[in-house]
Amino acid sequence: MTSPHDLFIDGQWRPAADGRRFPVHDPADGSELAQFAAATEADCLAAVDAAADALASWSATPPRQRSELLRACFDLLTEEREQLAALIVAENGKAYADAIGEAAYATEFFRWFAEEAVRIGGDFRLSPSGDKTIVVRRDPIGVAVLVTPWNFPAAMATRKIAPALAAGCSVVLKPASQTPLTAAYVVDVLRRVGVPAGVVNLVTPVPAGPAVSAMLHHPAVRKLSFTGSTEVGRVLLHEAADQVVSSSMELGGNAPFVVLPGADVEAAVEGAMVAKMRNGGSACTAANRFYVHDSLVDEFSTRITTAMKAVTMGPGADHSNDLGALVSPEERDKVAGLVDRAVAEGANLTLGGGGQPSGGAFYPPTVLTDVKHGTEINQTEIFGPVAAIVAFSDVDEAVAMANDTIYGLIAYVYGDPAQALSVAQRIDAGMVAVNRGVLSDPAAPFGGTKQSGLGREGSSEGILEFLEEKYIGIEV
Ligand code: NAD
16 A cells, blocks of 8 residues: 655655654554654645645646646546555545445546536626626636545545646645545645646644644635534634635535335335445435334335345455444444434334444444434434434425434435425425435535535536636726
């Protein structure tokens, strides 16, 4: 496994200014994978300076040339997909199938935004008086700070880097400290295809707070693109406010999965297994609250329990395992605590829970029935392989419960297509899957409403987050 362990600043891999490092662990067995450079605040500011110096020439680089570099990243990462997947497995712990799926999804953003780089539009209008010409250009917003989580260490980085570079912005990436190796690998691919020095920089300050704050107060920074928890997102919005830095936020979710009366239960369980178990449940899009109609709840619970029982759990390095480890023992304990308290609150544990297998941050596939709406497990992002099922008797009640959350990222609805579509329209979320268990697609705008975020990633909307409109008025 080869991936840089240093900071990437102004085109050079280099250790932290004070030489400090932090360990990166394999969550499947707790072993140490690497000692990664811990960036000082000065390193982070040097990375912003490098990005600021590179901005003028990168933003003036012809879009076709930027596009070709992004396309070269797509080609190289496609060739090296197995290496990328192996790194993801090693430091994140997820199953191989999830890792190779993420590698493909992550790589796709380079192809998608290579195509978008040469399609940055503008606008031309006449004023109502007819004697003025209004030209609207879209220019790169400037230096962008990108902060990403550990659950999709490749895709969350590429979903930001690719549109930023396509738009003509230079960036400083701050990956999660649990998973810096994947991010470093991606950044090194950008270097290898010839992205100029300073355009992409990588820093890993530990703890993150003070250094990210310092970067957001650097006058060159004009954009913050964050993916992570709602809690940290709120903090960063406050930090960004001081210099009025434009902010895009992809935050937490608490996805409802609604099974309407008359739904095909077999299809619903098949979709539920994907919506729940993709990435071992550690996904902002993971189905978190199963609302199943009274008439179907027994059959649904039995079938999903059977499907969950068939899931094999173990290290992702063994490609036959369906479910890997959680990212850390702390995450595992968080999930275990939620399940234990749900049971104490009256939920019925039909599968899983309980003691942990020895070694590694594993938590078994778990099913809870008779969960009450509004209880802790129902209102908290579980981020693990736990299906918590609530029965409902009335569709309006299901819609009200689905909407009863601070989050609005994604929802799933299974049922007769016409009824499911009408329910989908009433759910307050940025994305709704109708009779499907997965929605992520580079061509679709990804993002949430309410406290799940601000802005959209991927698709033609995703590049707009890194562009600023400029109106030039011309006397005709
Ligand atoms: P997190 O919020 O703890 O951390 C995210 C990133 O922010 C990491 O790089 C972390 O080091 C950094 N960070 C933490 N505290 C900070 C601070 N005070 N100042 C600056 N940076 C700070 O989230 P996580 O645990 O890494 O990831 C899980 C969360 O991410 C979940 O809530 C999940 O729903 C969310 N997520 C959302 C999406 C989406 O697209 N909406 C996608 C993936 C994950």
